[in-house]
Amino acid sequence: MSLTTSLGSGQALRASRLPPDGLYEGPRELRRLAPGQPDRPYTLFDVVPLGPVIGAEIRGADLTRPLAPAVREEIDRALLEWKVLFFRGQHPSPAQQRAFARNWGELETNPLLAAGDDPEVARFDRSSAPSFENVWHTDVTFRERPALGAVLHLREVPPYGGDTMWADMASAYDNLAPEVKERLEGARAVHDFVPGFARFTPEERLIPFQDRFPPVEHPVVRTHPVTGRRMLFVNTSFTTRIVGWDRDESDRMLRLLFQQAHVPEYQVRFTWRAGDVAFWDNRATQHYAVNDYAPHRRVAERVAVAGDRPH
Structure with missing residues (x-):
């Protein structure tokens, strides 16, 4: 990007250039709802936003008891609108956690x-052991049908650290340059479990899963099956290349797209207390578990809801 500007004094601003494909300052479009989607009030519990586009705390809903149909419907609407929901001090048993998640489909x-x-x-029982969740990622995109969502319960929290962050991938797509959006139209990418696990898992443990989880292709930009919003659907852990592109061109574009989750305006960060629960839309988000609490212990339990084939 070259810039030469004539000034009234007859001087000229020196030429300057920024490296291409970076993240630059300036206004960003922050749109929480899909076009035409009304912003309706909630009547059965309180929704406390934690940011403009992603993340809200739900107060007044008990996840340890069966959900009435009307409550389930309002939680579902909140999930679609806020992408990740937080429920403080729930302390569900594993059976209660599973029962809550099953309101959204079969478990995987x-x-x-x-x-x-x-x-x-x-179960994620972490202390001094290496953690492989501290990178921006979407769960199990190496499956043909990645998870719809996940319910995470923190059973034990460290005295400090151990936050989790989520990023809204619809906002990430909305703010791409028009020429990048045009370039990505119809593009598909390969997702593979091996690079995400090989750095921390012995080869002999991964080899038996190669046939069960072969590399799969998903659209680089997927459409949410309920809201219709377009979202980036590539991530650092599992996306290896864009189909049909030269390797250097693919790597360069993926680096640019991976960067988008790092924009704070698209993020929410949650500080856990023991007994808290998070429920997120895996189709619309990426997340990052901050690994800053060693040698203290952090114990979390997660239930995943089976999803659909991205399109």
Whole structure:
């Protein structure tokens, strides 16, 4: 980007250039709702926003009891509008956590993760052990049908640190340059579980899963099946290349797209207390578990809801 400006004094501003494909300052479009979607009030609980486009605390809903249909409907609307919901001090049992998640569909498990006392509940028991969640990612995009969403319960929290961050990938798409959007129209990318796990998992444990989870292709920009919003759907953990592009061109574009999750205006950051629950739309977000609490212990349990094929 070259810039030469004539000034009234007859002087000229020196030529300057920024490296291409960066993130630059300036106004960003922050739109929480899809075009034409009304901003209706909630009547069965309180919704406390934690940011302009993503993240809200739900007060007055009990996840440990069966949800009345009207409550389930309002939570679903809040999830679509805010992308990640937080419920303080719930302390659900694994069975209650599963029952809540089943309001949104069948559950799925990830055999690459450790299970808790309940085989349908993944457990993340972290202290001094390496953590592989501290990168921006969307869960299990290496599946043909990545998860619809996930319900995470923090059972034990460290004395400091251990926050989780989420980014709104609809805002990330909205703010791409028009020429980038045009270039991505119809583009598809390969997703593979191997690069996301190989740095922390012995080869002999991963090899048996190669046939079960072959590389899959998803659109680089997916359409949300309910809201219709367009969203970036590539992530650092699992996206390896854009189909049909030269490798250098693919790498350069993916680096640019991966950067978009790093924009604070698209993010929410949550500081946990023991017993808190988060429920996020995996189709519309990326998340990042901040690994800044060693040698203290952090124990979380997650239930995932099976999703659809991205389009």
